[in-house]
Amino acid sequence: MRPQPNSLYARDVEYVLHPNTNARRHEEIGPIVIDRGEGIYVYDDQGNRYIEGLGGLWSVAVGFGEKRLVEAASRQMAKLPYYHTFSHKTNEPSVELAERLVKMTPERLRRVFFTNSGSEANDTVIKMVWYYNNAIGRPEKKKFISRLNAYHGITIASGSLTGLPANQRDFDLPFLPVKHVTCPHYYRNALPGEGEEAFADRLAAELEATILEEGPETVAAFIGEPLMGAGGVMPPPATYWEKVQAVCRRHDVLIVADEVINGFGRLGTMFACEYYGIDPDIMVLSKQITSSYLPLAAVLISQEIYDGIADNSGRIGTFGHGFTASGHPVPAAVALENLDIIEEKGLVANAARVGEVMQSELRTLSDHPLVGEVRGVGLIAGVELVADKATKAKFDPVGRIGAQVFAKAHEHGLIIRAIGDVIAFCPPLIITEDQVRDMVARFTRTLDDVAESIG
Numbered sequence: 001m002r003p004q005p006n007s008l009y010a011r012d013v014e015y016v017l018h019p020n021t022n023a024r025r026h027e028e029i030g031p032i033v034i035d036r037g038e039g040i041y042v043y044d045d046q047g048n049r050y051i052e053g054l055g056g057l058w059s060v061a062v063g064f065g066e067k068r069l070v071e072a073a074s075r076q077m078a079k080l081p082y083y084h085t086f087s088h089k090t091n092e093p094s095v096e097l098a099e100r101l102v103k104m105t106p107e108r109l110r111r112v113f114f115t116n117s118g119s120e121a122n123d124t125v126i127k128m129v130w131y132y133n134n135a136i137g138r139p140e141k142k143k144f145i146s147r148l149n150a151y152h153g154i155t156i157a158s159g160s161l162t163g164l165p166a167n168q169r170d171f172d173l174p175f176l177p178v179k180h181v182t183c184p185h186y187y188r189n190a191l192p193g194e195g196e197e198a199f200a201d202r203l204a205a206e207l208e209a210t211i212l213e214e215g216p217e218t219v220a221a222f223i224g225e226p227l228m229g230a231g232g233v234m235p236p237p238a239t240y241w242e243k244v245q246a247v248c249r250r251h252d253v254l255i256v257a258d259e260v261i262n263g264f265g266r267l268g269t270m271f272a273c274e275y276y277g278i279d280p281d282i283m284v285l286s287k288q289i290t291s292s293y294l295p296l297a298a299v300l301i302s303q304e305i306y307d308g309i310a311d312n313s314g315r316i317g318t319f320g321h322g323f324t325a326s327g328h329p330v331p332a333a334v335a336l337e338n339l340d341i342i343e344e345k346g347l348v349a350n351a352a353r354v355g356e357v358m359q360s361e362l363r364t365l366s367d368h369p370l371v372g373e374v375r376g377v378g379l380i381a382g383v384e385l386v387a388d389k390a391t392k393a394k395f396d397p398v399g400r401i402g403a404q405v406f407a408k409a410h411e412h413g414l415i416i417r418a419i420g421d422v423i424a425f426c427p428p429l430i431i432t433e434d435q436v437r438d439m440v441a442r443f444t445r446t447l448d449d450v451a452e453s454i455g
């Protein structure tokens with residue numbers, strides 16, 4: 001059906017270039033207009049209700065329509081709608097939030113720098129590490145190591161850390177000296193007969209060999225999501241992080257934990273660093289920090305890194321980095337209220353308890369003819385669809401079935417994410433057991449329909 005002239009659909013197609021979207025396909029099928037949200041649900045402008053199985057973009061922890069966040073924003077807007085934090089200025093919400101983040105994250109992390117987005121936060125990490133290594137007299141130590149399939153953002157720098165072809169192809173990325181090592185995904189990348197710990201040994205040895213080959217004096221940092229999200233929801237194999245950390249420490253390579261998706265309860269612990277025993281030098285937070293009601297990200301750094309940066313700014317006159325909205329009081333006020341809600345409602349414990357139900361319900365699909373692997377921790381999961389369960393053969397082309405499942409799920413009142421042929425789940429942390437069962441039932445009907453349509 002052709003959209004009415006001048007309708008929102010027609011004007012969207014006419015005027016908007018959508019992020020992460022096939023633009024020509026969008027011209028054919030047009031948008032779904034999401035009109036409002038309540039709890040774990042969003043509604044389109046036709047009145048259809050969907051379970052938001054991905055919490056927006058992995059981010060709406062407290063659910064949609066949370067009035068306390070609206071009121072927190074409104075109170076702050078009325079009092080001080082904006083101010084910057086350049087040149088010795090500050091404001092109460094950003095100081096309170098910085099203090100709270102330092103107190104709730106691992107001991108080593110002592111200072112906070114605010115940005116608008118996860119991508120800017122990871123760009124900031126790169127610049128801080130370079131500035132720090134210049135400051136302490138090791139200007140050669142500049143390279144970053146990331147992993148294939150990693151997602152760390154899309155700007156020129158963070159998009160170089162990302163290891164996904166779709167985000168790099170024809171953008172001339174990676175642009176920076178980044179080495180990408182093997183993705184720690186046991187199902188796809190372990191050798192036949194290799195146990196999880198042996199796989200982790202091999203990955204740690206590969207990391208060490210890469211550092212030695214590059215020259216440890218040139219390798220500044222290793223960045224990883226504790227549990228990889230947007231690359232396809234991939235929990236690491238057992239013992240991976242302890243082994244990777246040991247290698248990094250041996251070669252004086254900083255450890256950067258990107259908790260943009262994992263942070264604030266997703267795995268059933270406040271931070272995934274707790275879950276995997278990671279003690280990072282730098283941590284990156286965003287998304288659930290405000291439940292994405294307003295844009296905000298934070299970079300937390302150790303005292304050593306702070307001291308190096310502070311000394312250098314003293315010598316050269318400034319730490320010449322910052323955004324107009326670094327420390328913006330309104331998202332900071334929303335973050336504080338959001339963290340209150342997470343704590344008061346016990347949403348981290350809820351993610352652990354209801355997350356177990358989600359994991360076990362989804363694992364009942366392991367026998368489904370389309371399903372190769374079900375994986376995840378807490379309230380984040382991935383279901384990988386395969387053409388052949390025995391050989392793990394992928395569909396050809398990769399992504400076609402995922403796109404079908406994505407589209408069909410809408411008919412069953414469910415929004416999920418298809419990453420190629422991996423279907424991702426990351427619902428709001430407020431989800432209940434019954435709602436999880438409903439979500440998985442809708443997904444099962446979706447998979448059955450797609451299985452039937454492809455014969």
Ligand code: PLP
Nearest residue numbers: 117118119151152153258260261
């Ligand atoms: N890091 C991780 C782990 C992410 O998942 C994302 C976004 O999905 C980013 C960084 C980039 O964040 P943003 O989209 O806010 O730039």
